[in-house]
Amino acid sequence: MISAASDSLIIIRGRGRVAAVGLDWAAATFQSRSLGSHTLAVGGIPEAVEQALQLLRKQTASYRQLDRTVLLALLAARQATAAAGWLPQPAPALGVSIGSSRGATGRLEQFHEDFLADGTVPAAASPLTTLGNVASWVAYDAGTAGGAALSHSSTCSSAFQALGNAVAWLRAGMAERFLAGGTEAPLTDFTLAQMQALGIYSPFAAADFPCRPGAGRPSTFVLGEGAAVFALEKISRAALHAERAQQPAAPVFCLEGVGFGFEAIGSKTGLSADGQHFQTAMREALWQAGAAPETVDAVVLHSPGTPAGDASERRALHAVFGETLPDLVSNKWRIGHTLGASAALSLDFACHLLTAQAWPPAPFPTDLTPAPTRPIRRVLINAAGFGGNAASAVVSVV
Missing domain, CATH: 3.40.47.10 (Thiolase/Chalcone synthase)
Structure with missing residues (x-):
């Protein structure tokens, strides 16, 4: 690592x-x-x-x-x-x-x-x-x-x-x-x-x-x-610095870390109530990024719209970030759950957020953040699947 x-x-x-x-x-x-x-x-x-x-x-x-x-x-x-x-x-x-x-x-x-x-x-x-x-x-x-x-x-x-x-x-x-x-x-x-x-x-x-x-x-x-x-x-950091000096206006996205979490689940469609696999994956991704939780400005949630899955991810977020969470966003209410492609599409959405500094508010009652509460410089993205596996990535703009 x-x-x-x-x-x-x-x-x-x-x-x-x-x-x-x-x-x-x-x-x-x-x-x-x-x-x-x-x-x-x-x-x-x-x-x-x-x-x-x-x-x-x-x-x-x-x-x-x-x-x-x-x-x-x-x-x-x-x-x-x-x-x-x-x-x-x-x-x-x-x-x-x-x-x-x-x-x-x-x-x-x-x-x-x-x-x-x-x-x-x-x-x-x-x-x-x-x-x-x-x-x-x-x-x-x-x-x-x-x-x-x-x-x-x-x-x-x-x-x-x-x-x-x-x-x-x-x-x-x-x-x-x-x-x-x-x-x-x-x-x-x-x-x-x-x-x-x-x-x-x-x-x-x-x-x-x-x-x-x-x-x-x-x-x-x-x-x-x-x-x-x-x-x-x-x-290399030096090469990127020289490149940015030549093209200062072009955004460059840095994939800072990709972490994984696993837990033994008796029900292959289930997950623990406090999202142990989410917690492990998020902490690993942040460690690779050398980033403290408070430096994350937004989280692109896995959140597929299932009550148990959504609640488990929220508890995991509180375990990692404490009471004050980053802005919570999702793209699934725009595209649905694309299974094996969903994490990649969430990462693409995170890059969009870093560029646009905005996202459309969800038109239904939800705990998603309706608009950015701070400048978006670093985003964490979550994904999880059947069998007790989860993965997180951290992306920033440099």
């Missing part, structure tokens, strides 16, 4: 995002999806992004067979690469680390449905549905020939598992650059039915702000799809 005493920093050169908000965090619209006799709200990508996704699918013959999860990752990775100025194609030293809770959900379900219908399975079924299929296609599309291609699955903290691994490789000098993030395309009937079977799905209509983090009962979990990818580099 590397603390702030290190001479090197991990910076975000560029980032890409695909989600229900499209290209603008100020605009998002949930959609309605029929499931049997029920109508559920979902955070699907907008039509303009859908057209870009389908254009990408048709662009290359081999891409026509890819799962939607992979294509979302390709779109986000291309945005991140372009924003980083890594075009033309980056050198082979580029690594790729992508998290996804479920991987190729749509293709796997379709292959299984076809098998039940006629008893046959195409030869491509296995390579197209393994989790490693996600990172390897991102690496192929990015033009890297010899860099690492790592896929991670640790339920809803998968993206931060991917970010943490990328950071470790960069700090160890095992790579020069990394594309890292998360992706998920879970809006299939079977996956929606699974979420509804848990008894946590929101009863509110798509037009009625169906996902309501911090609002209490009823549970307002809403499933979404999306991806976010970050172009990461290691740079």
